[in-house]
Amino acid sequence: MADVPALGWGGVAASALLVLLVVAVTYQQRLHLTRELAIASVRAAIQLIAVGALLVVLFARTGLPGALAWVVVMILIAGQVAGRRGGGLPRARWAATAGVAAGSAVTLGALVALGVISTQARVIVPIGGMIVSGAMQAAGVTLHRLGEDVRQARPVIEARLCLGLSAREAFLPHQRSVLRVALMPAIDSTKVVGLISLPGAMTGLILAGVDPLTAIRYQIVVMYMLLAAAALAALATARLAERTLFDDAHRLINLSASP
Amino acid sequence: MTFALDDVTVRRGSAQVLDEVSARIPTGSCTGVIGSSGAGKTTLLRLLNRLEEPDKGRILLDGVPLPELDVLALRRRVGLVPQRPVLLADHVADELRIGRHDLPESRVDELLTTVGLPTSFAARPTSELSGGEAQRVCIARALAVEPEVLLLDEPTSALDEVSAVLIADLARAHATGGGTVVLVSHNLDLVRDVADEVLLLEHGRLVTPGQAR
Numbered sequence: 001m002a003d004v005p006a007l008g009w010g011g012v013a014a015s016a017l018l019v020l021l022v023v024a025v026t027y028q029q030r031l032h033l034t035r036e037l038a039i040a041s042v043r044a045a046i047q048l049i050a051v052g053a054l055l056v057v058l059f060a061r062t063g064l065p066g067a068l069a070w071v072v073v074m075i076l077i078a079g080q081v082a083g084r085r086g087g088g089l090p091r092a093r094w095a096a097t098a099g100v101a102a103g104s105a106v107t108l109g110a111l112v113a114l115g116v117i118s119t120q121a122r123v124i125v126p127i128g129g130m131i132v133s134g135a136m137q138a139a140g141v142t143l144h145r146l147g148e149d150v151r152q153a154r155p156v157i158e159a160r161l162c163l164g165l166s167a168r169e170a171f172l173p174h175q176r177s178v179l180r181v182a183l184m185p186a187i188d189s190t191k192v193v194g195l196i197s198l199p200g201a202m203t204g205l206i207l208a209g210v211d212p213l214t215a216i217r218y219q220i221v222v223m224y225m226l227l228a229a230a231a232l233a234a235l236a237t238a239r240l241a242e243r244t245l246f247d248d249a250h251r252l253i254n255l256s257a258s259p
Numbered sequence: 260m261t262f263a264l265d266d267v268t269v270r271r272g273s274a275q276v277l278d279e280v281s282a283r284i285p286t287g288s289c290t291g292v293i294g295s296s297g298a299g300k301t302t303l304l305r306l307l308n309r310l311e312e313p314d315k316g317r318i319l320l321d322g323v324p325l326p327e328l329d330v331l332a333l334r335r336r337v338g339l340v341p342q343r344p345v346l347l348a349d350h351v352a353d354e355l356r357i358g359r360h361d362l363p364e365s366r367v368d369e370l371l372t373t374v375g376l377p378t379s380f381a382a383r384p385t386s387e388l389s390g391g392e393a394q395r396v397c398i399a400r401a402l403a404v405e406p407e408v409l410l411l412d413e414p415t416s417a418l419d420e421v422s423a424v425l426i427a428d429l430a431r432a433h434a435t436g437g438g439t440v441v442l443v444s445h446n447l448d449l450v451r452d453v454a455d456e457v458l459l460l461e462h463g464r465l466v467t468p469g470q471a472r
């Protein structure tokens with residue numbers, strides 16, 4: 001990677017001109033987004049610089065335990081974010097966190113166990129981040145759809161319960177449709193990868209001077225692991241949320257109104 | 260199967276949906292439940308198959324408190340047909356098999372005849388059913404599980420007079436066959452024709468239990 005194009009802080013500062021351009025356009029168009037745009041841009045820079053500094057320490061000093069601790073922190077944050085999508089569902093954040101954790105742990109564990117990726121901190125952290133992010137999106141969509149479905153489908157679910165079906169059986173058709181919806185984005189982006197978009201990991205590697213064929217191998221692994229993470233997280237989140245939706249007497253609990 | 264309600268109270272927020280209701284629903288009989296809208300009639304039915312739980316008081320089935328019975332077995336013994344028909348399958352025959360997957364074709368035909376529908380309906384898509392037909396399919400679906408107790412919530416609300424008589428006959432036949440029927444209805448003629456006993460609910464209170472026939 002001798003010919004990696006160097007991007008200095010001067011280049012970053014120059015790219016901020018683009019933000020100024022957008023700010024000028026939104027101000028001129030009176031979109032009332034100027035303040036939000038400015039805050040978002042500054043916040044992104046500060047967040048990334050802070051994370052970069054942390055990663056420098058992490059990679060240099062802590063090794064695998066530090067990397068795994070970092071992944072755990074990401075899972076906790078992702079659980080909070082995805083859990084907010086399940087407004088009104090009981091213990092939604094718990095279900096999301098556990099679902100993201102299950103999807104991420106199995107996927108990351110499998111990649112390590114199969115020898116696909118190494119256990120270096122500089123590998124575990126970015127790969128873990130992508131996995132947790134994919135799991136978070138799937139868990140969020142799952143909870144959001146579950147909440148909507150359960151509110152609308154109460155008479156249908158209760159009609160099944162009235163026939164002596166268990167909570168699990170009564171809820172299964174809804175769980176299936178929720179999971180189908182939750183997995184669509186991951187499946188669709190897998191379908192069109194390379195055709196419509198050059199995805200992040202591949203773009204990053206190519207920009208950093210890696211041979212495109214090597215970048216593609218990484219990207220294939222990334223796509224497969226994102227599929228697995230999304231599917232496992234959605235499934236685990238749906239199963240956990242289902243348990244909180246019914247009581248011991250196989251009764252659908254009353255949900256608070258949708259926020 | 261005899262139900263005994265013992266000071267049953269259900270609250271929803273600050274509202275008293277049922278207020279210390281005590282009653283006996285004996286086996287081999289049809290009990291009519293009447294009262295204005297919001298009097299607690301539907302809640303009463305939902306308590307009997309444990310779709311709801313009383314806040315106070317208790318309900319006994321043949322002397323055993325309901326929470327001590329296996330709830331899934333209870334719901335198969337106590338079939339509730341909700342007021343608004345909700346269809347769950349694509350075709351009528353599959354609809355009747357939701358609660359009993361192994362229901363033979365001959366039994367599907369029998370059940371359709373029982374609720375006054377031609378046997379050709381077995382193959383019909385449920386999306387093509389009228390409100391009254393859907394209501395009758397829902398009753399047949401409940402009967403497929405062979406419940407000992409039949410809880411009917413406004414079973415004739417979408418039916419013409421001829422079909423309503425048929426459902427009345429069905430309810431009576433279930434009771435005289437040793438089963439128990441609880442019938443919630445605004446149709447006082449129907450209740451008078453069918454019920455051995457009538458429970459009148461007013462604002463969640465049982466007003467005048469008494470003989471109807």
